[in-house]
Amino acid sequence: MTGSEIGLLYDFLRVDDQSSPLYGRHLEEVRVNKFDSKKSLDFLEKGFQQVDMEVQEEVLKYATEKLDGIVGWLTEFGHRCFKVKEVKRSIVDDILELAMKTTVDELSHFSKEYVYVIEAIARGYERWSEIKRYIEEKEKMVIHDAELRRHLRTLEKRG
Numbered sequence: 472m473t474g475s476e477i478g479l480l481y482d483f484l485r486v487d488d489q490s491s492p493l494y495g496r497h498l499e500e501v502r503v504n505k506f507d508s509k510k511s512l513d514f515l516e517k518g519f520q521q522v523d524m525e526v527q528e529e530v531l532k533y534a535t536e537k538l539d540g541i542v543g544w545l546t547e548f549g550h551r552c553f554k555v556k557e558v559k560r561s562i563v564d565d566i567l568e569l570a571m572k573t574t575v576d577e578l579s580h581f582s583k584e585y586v587y588v589i590e591a592i593a594r595g596y597e598r599w600s601e602i603k604r605y606i607e608e609k610e611k612m613v614i615h616d617a618e619l620r621r622h623l624r625t626l627e628k629r630g
Contacts, residue, residue, distance in 0.1 A: 481628075505540035514542075518549045519558065526558045534563045544570060577629070584610065588622050 485491035486498055506514060512535050519526045538544040547566055552558045578586060584606060591605035599619070606614050 503542050506542060506545070507540060508535050511535040511538070511540045511545055514545055515549060519552070522553055524552065524556070524558060530558050530560055530563075533560050537563050537567055584614070584618075585622055585626060588619070588626060 481487075484493050486493050486496070488494055512531055515531050515534060516526070534545070534548050538548060544566055547569075548562060551562050551566070555562070578589070581589075587606045587609045588602060590609075591602040594605070596602050596605055602623075603614060603616075603619055606619070
């Protein structure tokens with residue numbers, strides 16, 4: 472299983488709940504962080520070599536730059552190229568469009584308070600007080616610490 476919502480899966484499965492049938496079972500998790508540009512390029516080159524596909528260096532560099540080292544999107548690029556038996560820039564563009572649609576779809580499930588938390592973090596606010604102040608200014612009302620804590624935990628679980 473891969474994806475940004477693994478925390479939600481753990482909650483659903485209740486792996487830390489003693490009453491859950493999965494409690495105490497062996498669970499293995501492998502986390503893969505973003506690749507830097509060199510590792511992304513190497514990942515794609517080796518993948519295409521394994522399936523004997525010719526690639527243009529400029530297309531791989533374009534993919535590496537645009538897909539920003541996110542392993543899932545790099546893998547999707549390789550898979551799509553393999554399916555059509557061609558490595559081309561337009562496939563990268565299609566994946567970027569998919570990534571944007573996916574992000575918009577995920578954000579549409581959040582209330583505006585969650586979006587404000589994401590905005591605050593994206594603007595570089597790192598401290599609790601900064602994030603809280605930003606949300607309060609947007610909402611024009613006081614937000615309680617428990618509410619902000621709940622928002623942050625939920626966002627963390629959703630990756």
